[in-house]
Amino acid sequence: MKSRILIAGGYGVIGTNIARNIRKIYKDVELILAGRNPENGESLAQELGGARTIYLDLTNPQSLEAIRFDQFDLIVAALKDPFDILSRAAIEHNIAHIGLSEMADEIVPILFKGLQSSLKRPIVLLAHQDAGVITLIAKKAADKFSQINSIEIAGVYDDLDLLGPMNQSDYEDSSGLTERTLLLENGKWIWVDPAMYVRKVQITKDLVLNGFPVSLLDVPSLAAITNAASIRWDYVQGDSIGTIAGDNPSHDTYIDIEGTLQDGDTAKHRIVVSDPKGQAHLVGIGVLVGIERIFGLGGQEPAAGGLHLPETLVNPDAAISRLEQFGVKISTHSIK
Template sequence: MGLPKTLRILIAGGYGHVGSNIAGHIRRKYPNIELVLCGRHPEKGEQQAIRLGNAESKYLDLTEDFNLSSFGDIDLIIAALQDPENVLIEAAIAHGLAHISITKLADELAPVIFLLQQGASESRIVLADHWQAGILTLVAKDTAAQFSKIDHIETACLYDTEDPIGPMIAAQLDSFVGRALLRRNRKWEWLDATENVRSLKLSDGSSIDAYPMGTLDVPSLAAISNSPNVRFDISIGTSIGRNKGEKASHDLYIDIEGTLLSGEPAKIRTVVSDPEGQSHLTALGALLATEAVLGLGGHSAPEKGGLYLPETIVSTPIALTRLKEFGVVITHINL
């Protein structure tokens, strides 16, 4: 019997804020996986590659011709950057590789879905384009399991301006509050976020304006729960971490209202707070998707190619264990 194959992962945007966290998380758990950190300025990733070990930094510009063979024998591509022309996904499908995306909004995914249906493909494509690469939906799925019937799911993130972000997220901020998708009284609605603001009550008792977004969490949670009302909102304010006199955290609020398995009416709030901030939490979502699609960390790899979502491929118990391991705090409150 031969030695097991060494896995090799290409991280596009691998030395940016989110990409470097993804690389660090993978290295923490899997020292033998080879990492290829890619971007337009590979010199910026050289020191990181040395610190990580078993890694290299290589040039990648998606506006130029993309030759996958120049990066070696790749098992998984993680797109930690914008890929509007789907260059990396198309390459993964053409070569039968796994691919994880984390940056697309709901109305950008139709081309990927249709492309994947054009014939049998060995590629395992994970659309982890939810908020924090699926973390919010996975935690909400766990809370939703306590209910026999769900009437409302209202979710939100709080971004603290002292939480450092990379140029990719900075460029996206204006587009976050624009055209939004939500489900209201079982109807799917695309609407102007600025005209559909809601007041979000925070853990410290204060309230803040929150604006809906078209993230994949909305259709995912509607499918999981069959709730007639689902929305995801973004807000900007002072995080739980800073309120405690510490550095900025990234906070997620998940409010679920309905009927418990016991038959009692209830409204449960779940608060997810990462003291290391949004890039760290997004990278954890990408780590979970990586483990699931490659069959690592207690997951079984998918037996066939196809389209996957965090909630269809990641084990919820494993996700909760991994979040705790990486210092994320999850609190449940009866409202």
């Protein structure tokens, strides 16, 4: 893989994990770690090899003018880009782009820009939970069902798990990510106040925690994939599997799918996804599998130009294989 990837926010917590995961598999890709304090990324660049840092400040037009975006093959935005500066630069210079920060009510500008442009490279909306891996795992699990009544997902956030500023600001209070949240209930899309729509999430037999719905892109993605009647994704704060076991904090997600199986029986399955290295590590894997699909690595065809979601870009089996290779634990059991 001989490509040049710009990682905006490349030496932050999320960006560092993305860069390290890429380097673990691909030794010859050139990595450019961009941010407002490039000197802070020098040690990481030396550790990675074949990497360098540059100055990038999305609030400073002069820093943008100094960057030759057309020299890159891909931009990964591992930071908030509220004005879609990096995605618009990618579209204008015909390079690929991965965005990680848009919520359900924030994607309209890039959707309209993309739909009204002749996109020659993939523009990937990867702001789903953990860069799309949860949606991909849920998509695979849904194949066992002929009809799905509900999908309820809960991500457990451990205070001891290290998050970057982008993620920490998202989860700064117990009401979730936004003042209003989009979810699907009995076939109807509704906006709700998270604080007024709390769900009791059964984590274990003896542990029940409050879940606050959030407007992640996983919800409309899974609605399109599965035609489920009800879908919600909840933020839950509590000790992770790793912390409870006395180990390092893990990042855990619980996917509950209820419906009719292919054999006609009704059932509720729970899929538990746990990364013992934490959320930033899991996001880094999600970005890695997206990059592999964009460039057509591992025997895959390069992705066509256009707007992409994780489920339209990545094969779930390829993603699950990478996740297991990086130590992520995925288990499934029936709920009575």
